[in-house]
Amino acid sequence: MPQYIANPTSRKQIRDFTNMLRRLTGLYDEPYFPIVEFLELAMPKIFTSFEYEIVSTSEMPNEYGVTYPEKNKICIREDVYDRAIAGVERDRFTIAHEIGHFILHKPGNIALARSDLHQEIPAYRQPEWQANTFAGELLAPPQIISGLNKNEISSKCGVSLQVSEIQLKNINK
Numbered sequence: 001m002p003q004y005i006a007n008p009t010s011r012k013q014i015r016d017f018t019n020m021l022r023r024l025t026g027l028y029d030e031p032y033f034p035i036v037e038f039l040e041l042a043m044p045k046i047f048t049s050f051e052y053e054i055v056s057t058s059e060m061p062n063e064y065g066v067t068y069p070e071k072n073k074i075c076i077r078e079d080v081y082d083r084a085i086a087g088v089e090r091d092r093f094t095i096a097h098e099i100g101h102f103i104l105h106k107p108g109n110i111a112l113a114r115s116d117l118h119q120e121i122p123a124y125r126q127p128e129w130q131a132n133t134f135a136g137e138l139l140a141p142p143q144i145i146s147g148l149n150k151n152e153i154s155s156k157c158g159v160s161l162q163v164s165e166i167q168l169k170n171i172n173k
C-alpha cells in the first residue's frame with residue numbers, strides 16, 4: 001500500500017479548526033455532536049458544492065467510508081450511516097473521520113511519500129492520524145470533557161472508551 005504524507009498538522013491546529021466548526025454551527029458547548037446532521041445539513045452550507053452519498057454495502061464491501069476531496073465528495077456505506085443515526089459510537093467516529101479527510105486533505109495538502117524516505121512518517125504528517133485526531137477533537141473537545149471521566153465522556157459525547165481516553169490524555173495539548 002502506498003504511503004501518504006500530509007502537510008504537518010498538530011493536534012492544537014486541528015482543535016482550533018474543529019472548534020471553529022462547532023462555533024460556526026452554534027455547537028461549541030454541545031456534548032453530543034450531531035455528526036449525521038452536520039454531514040447532511042452543515043457541510044453543504046460551509047463547503048460550496050460539497051456532496052455526500054450513501055453507498056450500498058455491495059458497492060463498497062471493504063470500506064466504511066471513502067472521501068474524494070478533489071471531487072468534493074464523501075461516500076458513507078449505508079450500514080455505517082444507519083448505525084451512526086442510531087448512535088453507535090464507532091460509526092459516528094467513522095463519519096467524523098471522513099469529514100476530517102475531506103477538510104484536511106485537499107489536493108496539495110497531501111502527497112505520496114517518497115519511496116526513498118526510510119524513516120517512519122511522523123504522526124502529525126500521517127493522514128490517518130490527522131483524520132482520527134480531527135474526529136476525536138470534533139466529537140469530544142476539551143471544553144466538553146474537562147472534569148469528566150472516560151465513562152462519562154463516552155456516554156455524553158457518543159464516543160468509545162478508547163477515544164475518551166485519548167482525548168483525556170491530550171486535553172492539555
Ligand SMILES: [Zn+2]
Nearest residue numbers: 097101128131
Ligand atoms: Zn482514513
